[in-house]
Amino acid sequence: MxxxxxxxxxxxxxxxxxxxxxxxxxxxxxxxxxxxxxxxxxxxxxxxxxxxxxxxxxxxxxxxxxxxTFSEAVSLSVDCATQEEVDELWARLTEGGEEGQCGWLKDKYGLSWQIVPRALPELLGGPDAEGAQRVMRAMMEMKKIDVARLEAAYKG
Known part of the structure; x- marks a missing residue:
């Protein structure tokens, strides 16, 4: 335990x-x-x-x-290896729930989750500081995180 x-x-x-x-x-x-x-x-x-x-x-x-009741002050963060995993978990956990910003969602019980593709922290912590800022701006416009869009933002 x-x-x-x-x-x-x-x-x-x-x-x-x-x-x-x-x-x-x-x-x-x-x-x-x-x-x-x-x-x-x-x-x-x-x-x-x-x-x-x-x-x-x-x-x-x-x-x-x-x-x-639950609040967003506590959430469960899920590390996702692929976009496919992000897509599947997002679909399953938002059933009866609601989408939030920047990879956050509430499930049908009101519990908050962060569905985080592994690429996100890698891009935010990458050696190109300007690229990381472009990734942050792109993420702020998303609900479910789209890795291809993040990668494109990083490259400029």
């Missing part, structure tokens, strides 16, 4: 959300599931906490009730 684990607070959709995330990312699994007992506060027998893994990252999903 990793030392620090992100806990995602859901009203009552933790199990549905975990199953969705497991369908989006290959090779994930449920590691543990705990249910509420007679002492509550959730209905007896309903899912309380699910510990799960996606893309090598352990997370917790908690059915904690409506007291808290």
């Amino acid at each position: 990793q030392k620090i684990t992100t806990c995602l607070w859901f009203d009552n959709q933790a199990e549905e959300a975990v199953n969705h995330y497991l369908s989006v990312f290959d090779g994930g699994s449920i590691l543990d599931l705990q249910r509420y007992g007679a002492s509550g506060p959730g209905p007896e027998g309903s899912v309380m906490v699910i510990r799960f893994e996606i893309a090598g990252q352990e997370l917790l999903a908690l059915n904690g009730g409506p007291a808290f």
Whole structure:
């Protein structure tokens, strides 16, 4: 078990959300599931906490009730090796959600994600400072990141 684990607070959709995330990312699994007992506060027998893994990252999903909701102040950032991976994850995670700027999106549960092609930080940190600034300007105009457009911007 990793030392620090992100806990995602859901009203009552933790199990549905975990199953969705497991369908989006290959090779994930449920590691543990705990249910509420007679002492509550959730209905007896309903899912309380699910510990799960996606893309090598352990997370917790908690059915904690409506007291808290997600905000963009915390997001899950996904490193994508290819444009195809960006395109697939963007499509799957925006289903029922909403697109944001610069590779950010909210899924149908309100959780914020950053879908980041590996080329983006490489171009932003490249040796051509002016090219990096052109990449930044190009990215600021995008929702889903387009690597070919970034590469063209870098080259000028």
